[in-house]
Amino acid sequence: MHRAVILVFVLSALGCGGVRYVPMRYFAVYPEIAIERMQATDRTIGMRPLLAGRMHNERMLFVADGNAVDAYPHAAWTDMPRDVVGKALLDALTATHRFRDVGDAADMRSPTYLLTGELRRFEEVRTAGKASALCEVRLELRSFGDRDLIWADAVSATEPMSCEGPAALTEAMTKAVARVARDAASQIASK
Numbered sequence: 001m002h003r004a005v006i007l008v009f010v011l012s013a014l015g016c017g018g019v020r021y022v023p024m025r026y027f028a029v030y031p032e033i034a035i036e037r038m039q040a041t042d043r044t045i046g047m048r049p050l051l052a053g054r055m056h057n058e059r060m061l062f063v064a065d066g067n068a069v070d071a072y073p074h075a076a077w078t079d080m081p082r083d084v085v086g087k088a089l090l091d092a093l094t095a096t097h098r099f100r101d102v103g104d105a106a107d108m109r110s111p112t113y114l115l116t117g118e119l120r121r122f123e124e125v126r127t128a129g130k131a132s133a134l135c136e137v138r139l140e141l142r143s144f145g146d147r148d149l150i151w152a153d154a155v156s157a158t159e160p161m162s163c164e165g166p167a168a169l170t171e172a173m174t175k176a177v178a179r180v181a182r183d184a185a186s187q188i189a190s191k
Contacts, residue, residue: 027060027170028078031178033091038098038189043112045093045188046105046144050137052082052119060166062124062131069123075166081122085137088177089115092185099189114144115188120154124161124169131161133172135180141188151191155184 055061057080059071077084093102105114121136136156142149157179159172 022074025075025166026078027075027166029081029084029170029174029177031084031088031174031181033088033095033178033181035092035095035182035185038096040097040100042100043098044101044108045099045113045115045141046103046108046111047086047090047093047115048105050082050086050117050119052080052122056081056119056122060124060169061122062126062164062169064126072166072169082119085119085122085135085177085180088181089137089139089184092181093188096185096189111144113150114142114147116140116142121156122173124164124172125158126164131164131168133159133161133169133176135173135176137180137184139184139188141191151188153184153187155180155187157183 055069058076058078060075060077061069061071063069090102093099099112101108101111105111117137117139119137121134123134125132125134134156136154138154139152140149141151157176159176159179161168161172
């Protein structure tokens, strides 16, 4: 009996019979923002951090079987999705050269416009054996002083994936985020 206990202890210490350790892998989304330069104005935009549902954290999500949401084990985003999309929006708005200043609303005295929003989707969607990356954000642009609504829309982009998996999701999501930021910035800058 004593030998059996020692054998179990030794095998456990060597990793036999136990759970195999799988390291966490992290994936980064770095969208390239290319947008047409517009005529400069004296207006400014202050953006509040985007809101996001509790599922949209560092876990890499996929939706299959209709509305069943699951996460890739051992894979995570390097940054919170809401921060990735928020930074891309700020970069795209800045790249238009339409506004004298674009930044965090908390750091600005009295911006001309206030941009708020919510990240609604940031996930892989599997339908009919095909996978795609989906990014969707709901945005509102309001005048800072009286809070009148200037523009509001849900902007989304879907990019096909070469296969299922975290690496393919990252590649497709990078393109989707860039497209969302570019489309939103173009619409906002035209107001």
